[in-house]
């Protein structure tokens with residue numbers, strides 16, 4: 041019989057458990073490479089200066105907190121579009137529009153929910169991926185078909201993708217990371233996107249593009265290459281977007297989902313389904329963070345400040361990556377591919393025992409997948425990290 045007692049204890053989230061272990065470790069030189077937030081060279085995750093300024097404006101100017109609607113702040117949704125889809129024709133002639141969501145997670149959830157409502161049942165996805173992708177697909181009762189995203193040596197496995205698209209049937213969907221792949225940092229090159237886009241179109245697959253780290257890879261336009269290239273090729277697509285990393289708004293939950301379809305009418309009809317799904321799930325998204333992003337994007341000086349803050353983050357992560365690449369071999373691990381990978385994450389292919397030794401012997405905390413947060417490394421601790429990898433693999 042149904043009973044709340046039917047609910048079994050679920051395992052604690054592995055990364056959150058890792059945070060607790062890290063916090064409890066008394067060693068002064070401990071290194072946290074677990075949680076996926078950006079950190080400065082002194083280990084801080086500060087509020088962006090442009091956001092502080094926008095929040096001050098918001099506080100002074102906001103005269104009501106009355107409900108907006110399931111679509112959220114459409115000024116925010118539209119202000120973001122030139123950055124995602126290109127300044128020249130951000131709506132692709134009226135064929136793209138969107139709605140605000142609670143973070144990138146809400147955007148992924150809604151994109152997949154819309155795909156399901158539209159009749160899609162099978163989702164192809166390169167693995168490993170952000171673990172929540174598979175959880176959301178399972179929760180929606182959709183079928184996940186996985187293929188290998190990258191080789192153990194740190195490069196995109198194009199053969200695996202080509203084979204997967206060959207196996208896929210028209211009417212399947214495919215979920216791809218737009219940039220800064222989580223957890224591997226291994227992105228498609230422009231030339232690879234040039235090949236992928238027509239492949240998806242020829243097979244009649246629905247692309248679901250997850251863009252959660254725009255601006256943290258090679259640059260705002262550079263990181264949108266794949267999204268724009270695919271959208272130029274296919275008749276319809278969904279884009280899930282997060283502002284939580286590129287505006288540092290993590291806990292404020294800022295995201296958007298965009299629909300590209302054949303006509304403005306069809307986009308409107310699709311989004312009305314998005315509104316219905318949102319109503320049934322969270323009614324409407326939290327306003328504050330998205331309003332702050334809108335105020336940044338509506339102010340030329342704040343946009344300049346935002347892009348400069350993003351540049352500084354990217355430069356720091358490039359510096360860390362360059363140092364890892366220069367180190368080359370650490371014991372049996374070749375760190376040089378990390379130099380050309382992108383964004384907040386990369387995988388250091390250690391065994392479970394080696395990851396445990398990193399923690400116990402060297403106070404280096406990394407996820408069980410071997411994923412490291414590049415921004416957890418600083419010019420002060422990176423040599424210790426490299427030496428620890430060398431030691432546990434020796």
Ligand code: PMP
Nearest residue numbers: 143144145170222250252282284
């Ligand atoms: N997609 C990917 C690939 C991610 O890595 C993340 C966050 N870790 C998200 C979506 C969701 O981000 P958020 O909900 O924090 O905006």
